[in-house]
Amino acid sequence: MELETAVKELAPQLLRYSLGRTGDATLAEEVAQDALTALVQRWRRHGPPECPAAFAFAVARRRAGRLNLRRRLLEPLNALFDGHSPLPGPEEHALLRTDLGRTLAALRKLPDRDREALLLGVADLGLTEGARVLGISISALKMRVHRARKRLLQLLEEAHGTK
Amino acid sequence: MEPNDRTHGSPADLDRRLRGALEPPPEAVARIVGAALAGGSDAARGFRLIPVASALAVLMAAAALLLMAPWPPPGISPGGEPLPASISIENVGEVLILRARDGRRSLVHHRAPGEEASPSSSMIVLYGD
Numbered sequence: 001m002e003l004e005t006a007v008k009e010l011a012p013q014l015l016r017y018s019l020g021r022t023g024d025a026t027l028a029e030e031v032a033q034d035a036l037t038a039l040v041q042r043w044r045r046h047g048p049p050e051c052p053a054a055f056a057f058a059v060a061r062r063r064a065g066r067l068n069l070r071r072r073l074l075e076p077l078n079a080l081f082d083g084h085s086p087l088p089g090p091e092e093h094a095l096l097r098t099d100l101g102r103t104l105a106a107l108r109k110l111p112d113r114d115r116e117a118l119l120l121g122v123a124d125l126g127l128t129e130g131a132r133v134l135g136i137s138i139s140a141l142k143m144r145v146h147r148a149r150k151r152l153l154q155l156l157e158e159a160h161g162t163k
Numbered sequence: 164m165e166p167n168d169r170t171h172g173s174p175a176d177l178d179r180r181l182r183g184a185l186e187p188p189p190e191a192v193a194r195i196v197g198a199a200l201a202g203g204s205d206a207a208r209g210f211r212l213i214p215v216a217s218a219l220a221v222l223m224a225a226a227a228l229l230l231m232a233p234w235p236p237p238g239i240s241p242g243g244e245p246l247p248a249s250i251s252i253e254n255v256g257e258v259l260i261l262r263a264r265d266g267r268r269s270l271v272h273h274r275a276p277g278e279e280a281s282p283s284s285s286m287i288v289l290y291g292d
Contacts, residue, residue, distance in 0.1 A: 011196045012187055019185050028187075036196070039199070103184040104184070121178065149177055
């Protein structure tokens with residue numbers, strides 16, 4: 001596989017995964033960009049990794065985890081110094097009325113491990129690669145995805161008021 | 164009613180909905196592909212290394228200062244023993260006796276303001292070696 005082809009194939013998948021992890025389009029772009037850049041550098045210096053997708057997703061996973069942690073740590077300080085209310089503002093309310101907003105809100109309510117497993121599947125990463133990225137067995141990954149889907153369905157139905 | 168405003172019973176429906184919701188705009192895809200292939204992150208990586216480089220520079224400067232400082236410091240012999248004092252001060256009543264290493268001694272008496280000098284009534288006693 002050529003580097004350029006791999007990068008073009010992985011870019012939308014990484015963006016999808018990163019948006020699901022961070023819930024923020026700008027941060028998602030930053031995460032996906034870092035992951036792809038790491039892949040390009042690795043490829044040019046030492047040749048292609050054994051599994052380019054697993055390599056890039058592993059980088060994106062670490063980066064998204066760090067960003068989320070930093071955001072969680074800084075949230076109280078930002079609220080204190082910038083005077084932001086922890087309650088959703090008009091923009092957040094508008095976003096919640098869109099499908100993306102409702103989906104992201106429901107995703108946020110999933111446990112981290114289950115959300116991550118589901119998002120790797122949604123990003124079209126194969127089961128083998130997904131299990132490799134998460135460092136778990138394929139059956140454990142399937143279990144997490146199943147649990148996440150079930151819970152997400154409940155949450156989305158509750159959000160639509162169909163239940 | 165939005166097309167997605169419906170119940171999503173099957174996993175395939177759910178995945179489709181998630182993919183649709185999380186689908187990135189083509190311009191964002193093009194942007195990150197272009198930046199990654201251009202290797203633009205070398206500069207970004209360089210910027211990220213600035214704090215590390217600054218910390219290293221400060222550490223090296225501190226090390227250089229320590230190396231250039233005289234050793235042993237004044238008052239300490241090369242063996243680490245304190246050197247004998249060049250002058251010792253001893254207080255006897257209101258008189259201070261300053262004793263130099265070469266044996267010279269000076270006497271200092273503090274006279275309070277208004278106190279009249281009365282040399283005839285003072286007696287200086289030197290004692291010791």
